[in-house]
Amino acid sequence: MWLISIPMILWVLVFCYIPMYGIIIAFMNYIPGKPMFSSDWVGFLHFKTFFHSPDFWHVIRNTLAISGLGIVFGFTAPIILALLLNELRGRIFKRFVQTVSYLPHFISWVVVASILFATLGNEGFMNDILLRLGFIDKPISFLGEGKYFWGVLTTTNVWKDVGWATIIYLSAIAGVDSELYDAGKVDGLGRFGMVWHIILPSIRPTIVLLFILGIGGILNAGFEQQLLIGNSQTREYYEVIDTYAYKYGIQLGNYSYGAAIGFLKGIISLLLVLAANRISKKALDTSIL
Amino acid sequence: MKKSLMLLVTVVFSFTALAGCGGGSKPEQEAGGDKTQSDSSQISEKKVNEFGWEMPDKTIEINFYSGQDNPDKVNKYQAELQKYILEKFNVKLHNIVYDVDQKEKLNLMLASGDYPEVITGLNESQAQQWVNQGKAVEIGQYVDQSGANIKSQLETWYKSYPSQDGKLYMLPKYWGLLPIPDNSAHIRNDWYVAMGSPSFETPEQYYDILKQMQAAHPKNAKGEKTYALSGIAPVTTNMVPTLAGMWGLQNGYKVSPEGDMTHWVNTEEGLELTKFMNQIYRDGLLDPDTFVNKFDEWKAKFSSERIMGHIGPWWQSWNAGHEVWQKTNKDWKEDQRYVQVALKAAGVEKSYLSPKNARGGTFTIITDKAKHPEDIVKWMNFSITDMGTRLMGWGAPNQPDSVWKFENGKWSWVEEAKQAIINATWNYDKSDTLGQTYLMLVEGQGTMKDDGKSTLWFDQNFNNEAKWKKVMNDNLKDTIYDNSLGSITIPANDPLLITQQQIDDQLETLWAKTVMSKTEDEMTNNFNVLKDKLNRAGLHDIEKYRSDVYKDRMKNWK
Numbered sequence: 001m002w003l004i005s006i007p008m009i010l011w012v013l014v015f016c017y018i019p020m021y022g023i024i025i026a027f028m029n030y031i032p033g034k035p036m037f038s039s040d041w042v043g044f045l046h047f048k049t050f051f052h053s054p055d056f057w058h059v060i061r062n063t064l065a066i067s068g069l070g071i072v073f074g075f076t077a078p079i080i081l082a083l084l085l086n087e088l089r090g091r092i093f094k095r096f097v098q099t100v101s102y103l104p105h106f107i108s109w110v111v112v113a114s115i116l117f118a119t120l121g122n123e124g125f126m127n128d129i130l131l132r133l134g135f136i137d138k139p140i141s142f143l144g145e146g147k148y149f150w151g152v153l154t155t156t157n158v159w160k161d162v163g164w165a166t167i168i169y170l171s172a173i174a175g176v177d178s179e180l181y182d183a184g185k186v187d188g189l190g191r192f193g194m195v196w197h198i199i200l201p202s203i204r205p206t207i208v209l210l211f212i213l214g215i216g217g218i219l220n221a222g223f224e225q226q227l228l229i230g231n232s233q234t235r236e237y238y239e240v241i242d243t244y245a246y247k248y249g250i251q252l253g254n255y256s257y258g259a260a261i262g263f264l265k266g267i268i269s270l271l272l273v274l275a276a277n278r279i280s281k282k283a284l285d286t287s288i289l
Numbered sequence: 290m291k292k293s294l295m296l297l298v299t300v301v302f303s304f305t306a307l308a309g310c311g312g313g314s315k316p317e318q319e320a321g322g323d324k325t326q327s328d329s330s331q332i333s334e335k336k337v338n339e340f341g342w343e344m345p346d347k348t349i350e351i352n353f354y355s356g357q358d359n360p361d362k363v364n365k366y367q368a369e370l371q372k373y374i375l376e377k378f379n380v381k382l383h384n385i386v387y388d389v390d391q392k393e394k395l396n397l398m399l400a401s402g403d404y405p406e407v408i409t410g411l412n413e414s415q416a417q418q419w420v421n422q423g424k425a426v427e428i429g430q431y432v433d434q435s436g437a438n439i440k441s442q443l444e445t446w447y448k449s450y451p452s453q454d455g456k457l458y459m460l461p462k463y464w465g466l467l468p469i470p471d472n473s474a475h476i477r478n479d480w481y482v483a484m485g486s487p488s489f490e491t492p493e494q495y496y497d498i499l500k501q502m503q504a505a506h507p508k509n510a511k512g513e514k515t516y517a518l519s520g521i522a523p524v525t526t527n528m529v530p531t532l533a534g535m536w537g538l539q540n541g542y543k544v545s546p547e548g549d550m551t552h553w554v555n556t557e558e559g560l561e562l563t564k565f566m567n568q569i570y571r572d573g574l575l576d577p578d579t580f581v582n583k584f585d586e587w588k589a590k591f592s593s594e595r596i597m598g599h600i601g602p603w604w605q606s607w608n609a610g611h612e613v614w615q616k617t618n619k620d621w622k623e624d625q626r627y628v629q630v631a632l633k634a635a636g637v638e639k640s641y642l643s644p645k646n647a648r649g650g651t652f653t654i655i656t657d658k659a660k661h662p663e664d665i666v667k668w669m670n671f672s673i674t675d676m677g678t679r680l681m682g683w684g685a686p687n688q689p690d691s692v693w694k695f696e697n698g699k700w701s702w703v704e705e706a707k708q709a710i711i712n713a714t715w716n717y718d719k720s721d722t723l724g725q726t727y728l729m730l731v732e733g734q735g736t737m738k739d740d741g742k743s744t745l746w747f748d749q750n751f752n753n754e755a756k757w758k759k760v761m762n763d764n765l766k767d768t769i770y771d772n773s774l775g776s777i778t779i780p781a782n783d784p785l786l787i788t789q790q791q792i793d794d795q796l797e798t799l800w801a802k803t804v805m806s807k808t809e810d811e812m813t814n815n816f817n818v819l820k821d822k823l824n825r826a827g828l829h830d831i832e833k834y835r836s837d838v839y840k841d842r843m844k845n846w847k
Contacts, residue, residue: 033399033422054826122577231581232797253396
């Protein structure tokens with residue numbers, strides 16, 4: 001088995017671990033074009049700069065809020081949808097619904113942003129309807145006011161990925177032993193009872209695994225969607241760690257600053273995964289390590 | 290049968306192989322590079338072309354990166370002029386662009402070491418970054434050897450380009466002062482005339498007229514709501530410096546006689562101009578997408594007759610106004626257009642709308658990839674001349690579509706092209722096809738020395754004859770100013786650059802919120818919050834840096 005794994009282990013080593021030495025520039029004043037090790041060593045300067053940045057708190061707040069909403073809605077929605085799909089009896093209808101629910105996953109964010117502008121813009125479809133029905137007397141700036149941004153983004157994220165994310169749950173549900181259902185029937189369980197007492201406990205390891213991995217990605221609050229849907233009016237609500245690192249690190253040529261922010265994000269994510277894993281191990285006796 | 294088949298296959302392979310060998314040499318001949326070299330090498334005496342350029346024996350090849358653009362478009366548009374210059378000068382110019390942010394691309398070039406022999410369109414701090422890393426070639430010696438025209442054209446500015454140790458690494462592009470306006474307020478002409486052309490001078494009076502105009506045209510032909518004003522994001526970059534100029538500020542800064550620079554948010558004038566915009570918003574006459582519009586979105590609204598006025602560069606209302614209507618409306622009349630007008634707030638001595646940087650705001654460097662930097666300087670020494678500037682700015686002469694002729698050492702306009710500009714019927718796509726300004730490296734945009742009136746921009750050469758250009762120039766002649774001292778950039782890798790970016794980002798967000806305040810009290814409160822936040826983020830440091838540089842220039846650039 002180890003022999004078979006060697007190529008993959010080498011691949012991971014070469015492409016995932018060796019490049020990590022570059023993280024050292026987070027502690028240097030790296031200037032593009034100069035050899036990395038001739039750059040000045042500055043210790044934690046870039047981390048301090050980030051902590052003292054006027055944007056620090058709202059960047060962290062936005063990242064946690066958008067990710068938190070993603071976990072609450074984006075994590076639960078596929079489970080619910082998978083359970084509902086599992087209850088569909090007509091094979092053709094079930095496949096049709098599944099296919100339709102996957103489709104948004106394949107639409108690029110550029111197209112999604114265009115759809116959003118056409119729907120929720122000041123002169124979009126939604127405002128048009130609300131104005132015509134007399135519910136409002138002037139357009140609501142759904143995409144121009146920060147207070148709507150998290151909601152719009154979470155809804156869009158859920159819409160785009162809910163179908164795709166059900167695949168893994170549907171396969172987990174398909175793996176539930178049919179004898180359990182028979183036993184449930186004998187015990188007089190109805191459809192909700194089956195879901196609650198048989199399906200959910202059976203797919204619990206899958207749910208926990210995906211939850212722990214999801215916690216690790218809690219600081220991945222998005223990138224393209226923020227840049228495409230966000231604008232100067234909503235900046236205080238859309239700027240997240242990744243967009244900030246891109247703008248101030250890559251675009252300004254401050255690679256060290258960008259690397260420091262990325263490194264910080266990686267450390268926090270790792271700690272979150274370890275914490276979630278520990279909690280899960282204690283509470284549910286299920287873990288990934 | 291089998292033998293015949295084998296024979297056939299052998300013959301086919303043999304021919305294919307021979308054809309392949311032949312084909313290999315053909316593109317080289319077509320490309321012209323090697324052919325020109327071998328042909329030229331047989332010329333024993335130096336040949337001087339009609340422009341006075343001594344033809345080099347070997348083709349001088351100059352590949353230069355010029356920033357962000359569509360590569361296919363640029364390759365298409367540079368082709369004609371590129372071919373002409375190769376044939377007439379034995380110089381092969383190649384403008385390289387990428388559809389990637391210029392700042393990002395430059396940093397990637399530095400990090401990867403993959404860049405061409407010349408880079409142009411750099412601001413001073415970007416150029417300095419290449420110098421600091423030893424990637425830019427010191428060209429002072431080459432200019433001393435073969436750059437007499439460079440020195441004479443740049444005159445007194447020449448001494449401002451070398452670094453502190455006296456070494457020259459960069460030369461300017463678009464230097465020189467062309468006294469024609471860039472920015473202004475705009476108003477829909479035919480509707481204004483229909484109102485009886487009421488006079489106005491202040492921004493408030495201007496808005497009052499726009500308001501009346503909007504009341505007369507509340508909806509466009511499609512029944513869509515109209516507005517007095519709109520904008521293109523980022524508004525604090527695209528509109529505010531011009532707006533602040535109406536309150537006497539220079540490119541967004543209040544400059545004291547001693548050279549102290551104060552950002553507009555820290556001035557009374559800044560509050561006043563914000564009040565002005567807030568009033569338009571509260572009246573429901575500011576396009577709600579003002580802070581979101583990209584140019585194309587704004588253009589779509591503007592060209593569909595939904596915006597009464599505009600504040601920004603003159604060409605925007607031409608491009609999005611009558612230049613669209615000319616093509617789409619067969620009944621279009623000449624006066625259906627926007628005119629550019631000067632505004633000056635009450636009590637303000639002078640309106641500063643069009644900052645000019647005679648020293649040049651963008652620069653060209655020769656990188657360490659250049660094998661023969663002296664040849665590149667030689668080309669620059671020609672292209673910086675008046676005739677060189679004509680060639681680069683107007684495209685090749687004596688061609689079927691040319692806008693100018695050059696015969697027996699004398700140049701003249703192609704009358705048809707000239708009249709098209711004068712009559713405002715010129716199709717600007719033609720300018721692109723001619724390659725106008727696509728192959729520039731060091732050309733100036735001021736008035737040329739040999740006739741005292743020609744300029745790089747083809748369409749700006751007939752301003753006194755072109756009716757609407759003349760109207761614009763007459764209206765705005767007192768709003769142009771030399772901002773060479775105030776054109777300051779923060780050096781790359783300076784921590785102030787992050788501060789500057791943070792301030793720019795916050796400014797756009799918080800000013801949008803301030804302008805969109807529902808009451809005047811809320812607006813004043815939001816403005817004070819904006820001011821406090823920006824000052825806490827380091828705006829005073831930026832002001833100090835700029836003031837120090839400005840004062841230093843006042844002392845040294847006399």
